Structure formats: C-alpha cells, structure tokens
Amino acid sequence: MPMNPIEHDRRYGELDQVMRAYLGQPADDTEDGPSVALTAYLRHTWNTRPWSLGTAEAQLREYARNPPGSLRRRLGEFYPVPDVGLPESSIQDWLLLVAGHIRDSVERGEVPLPSVPATRWEWHARFPELGQFLGGWFSQDMPDEFGAGDDAHDAAVADYAATTDPQIVASLVGELRELLALDLGEAEYGLAVAELGMEVDPPTQYSPSGWLAAVAERLGTLQAGYGPGAASS
Structure with a gap:
C-alpha cells in the first residue's frame, strides 16, 4: 500500500x-x-x-x-x-x-546572491500567499463570480478580505510590499503576476505595480481596523 x-x-x-x-x-x-x-x-x-x-x-x-x-x-x-x-x-x-x-x-558556504525569482517555482515559494490570492481570486474564472469591468477587481479583493483570516491577510500585505520593493519595470511586474497565477488584466486605470500598490494599501487599511481598540473606535 x-x-x-x-x-x-x-x-x-x-x-x-x-x-x-x-x-x-x-x-x-x-x-x-x-x-x-x-x-x-x-x-x-x-x-x-x-x-x-x-x-x-x-x-x-x-x-x-x-x-x-x-x-x-x-x-x-x-x-x-x-x-x-x-x-x-x-x-x-x-x-x-x-x-x-x-x-x-x-x-x-556558497549562497546564491539575492535576486528576483528566476523560475515559476521560486515565485510561488517566495510569495506563497500572493500566489493563492492571484490564482484563486483573479483566474480566468473571475468574471463568472465577480462580473466584468473594473468593479470586479474591487469585489474580488473585498471577498478575499471578508473570507480570509486576518493574519493571512497580513501575510499577503507583507508579500505585496516585498514584491513592490523589488522595483521592477512594469513589464516585469506583469510577468510576475502572471507567474503567480493572475489570468486577467489589472483595472484599466492601473499599471501592474500601481494595482498591486493599491491592493496593499486597501488591505493594509483593513488590517489597521483589526488592531487593539479598533472595535471601540
């Protein structure tokens, strides 16, 4: 067996x-x-x-x-x-x-120098929750669940935040900020989100990095509401 x-x-x-x-x-x-x-x-x-x-x-x-x-x-x-x-x-x-x-x-003691991920495996190993987020909420099936148009992206982000443990959301925010800190070109950010499972384009008003930054800011703001004293504020 x-x-x-x-x-x-x-x-x-x-x-x-x-x-x-x-x-x-x-x-x-x-x-x-x-x-x-x-x-x-x-x-x-x-x-x-x-x-x-x-x-x-x-x-x-x-x-x-x-x-x-x-x-x-x-x-x-x-x-x-x-x-x-x-x-x-x-x-x-x-x-x-x-x-x-x-x-x-x-x-x-030969450690490879820090670098942008070079393979799909490395992208997912380094950014595991971002891979879950993009592959799960922004696959080609996204329009079936959240509709078409730019509002669908907002709906998907809201659904992720509402259905995911706050500690995991915090992990995603950290990974988004780490990815943005790589300071890639827009074509490279487009490749990065595709490697991590995103199968739809960002909203029309955003570049790939601009959309990632907007998502990090939105989820980070939500995270601030989970802090001590949030319920009474």
Whole structure:
C-alpha cells in the first residue's frame, strides 16, 4: 500500500521540493555548475530553511543509489521522479550531480546572491500567499463570480478580505510590499503576476505595480481596523 505522509516526508520530502523546482525548467546541470532551477532552489532554501539542504542532499543520494525496485513500484511505496526531460538511464547520475552541487554549496558556504525569482517555482515559494490570492481570486474564472469591468477587481479583493483570516491577510500585505520593493519595470511586474497565477488584466486605470500598490494599501487599511481598540473606535 502507498506510504503514509510521515513516511513519505521522512524518505522523500525534501527530494520532492528539489524536483518541484525543476517543473517547467531544463535539468541542464553540469559538473561546472548548477542549473537555473537548482540555483533558484538553493537561493530560496538558504534564505528560508538552510537546515533542509543537508536533508535534500542525503535523500537525493539515497534515491539515486537505491532506486525503487519492481515490488515497491507495484505497492506504490516509492517516490516517482517527475519527467525532467532526461532519459531514464541518466536519472541516477543526474540526481547524484544535483546532490553534489547542494553539498558543495553547503560545505563552501556558497549562497546564491539575492535576486528576483528566476523560475515559476521560486515565485510561488517566495510569495506563497500572493500566489493563492492571484490564482484563486483573479483566474480566468473571475468574471463568472465577480462580473466584468473594473468593479470586479474591487469585489474580488473585498471577498478575499471578508473570507480570509486576518493574519493571512497580513501575510499577503507583507508579500505585496516585498514584491513592490523589488522595483521592477512594469513589464516585469506583469510577468510576475502572471507567474503567480493572475489570468486577467489589472483595472484599466492601473499599471501592474500601481494595482498591486493599491491592493496593499486597501488591505493594509483593513488590517489597521483589526488592531487593539479598533472595535471601540
């Protein structure tokens, strides 16, 4: 029978995070250096969960050296490595190469420099609540729920604020301000919101960054109403 969640995480939890970083990205790591996908994983993980890097390296090596046999495959007791565009015969060597780059990064203290997210995985890893907000309230289905026109954006923001725990709304406000602090060009902000799941254009009077700033201000104002003494004010 398939593994329970605890057993899965113990054996493959961080391996799965590494593999997710490659979705939509080429697995073109070489002996000379890591791929864009692995660099994005290293940059984010160094910044948020550096203790996980050793676990990732160990799980990658263990999987490469002891790939699942036919019995474990039949029972479902294994982690299926996603298709990364490599022939099956090359997967074990590639996993060991990736593990080696992670080990080198840790042992040498080589931390990728801060940067704008380089992959879809990194955008969502760095801005998880913003991805939930844009992908959940501003998908192509938004007009079916909130109507058409610029007022629909206001209705969607209001619905998010009314149905989401205030602490999570506060997390979103922080992520919006962090994204705006990257000081990108408008085309780059347009790409960022698309990577994070937004499938409709901002209201006509706003640029992408202008709309993000307006949402941050509106939700931040609502957050101020949750503070001490708000109920009596």
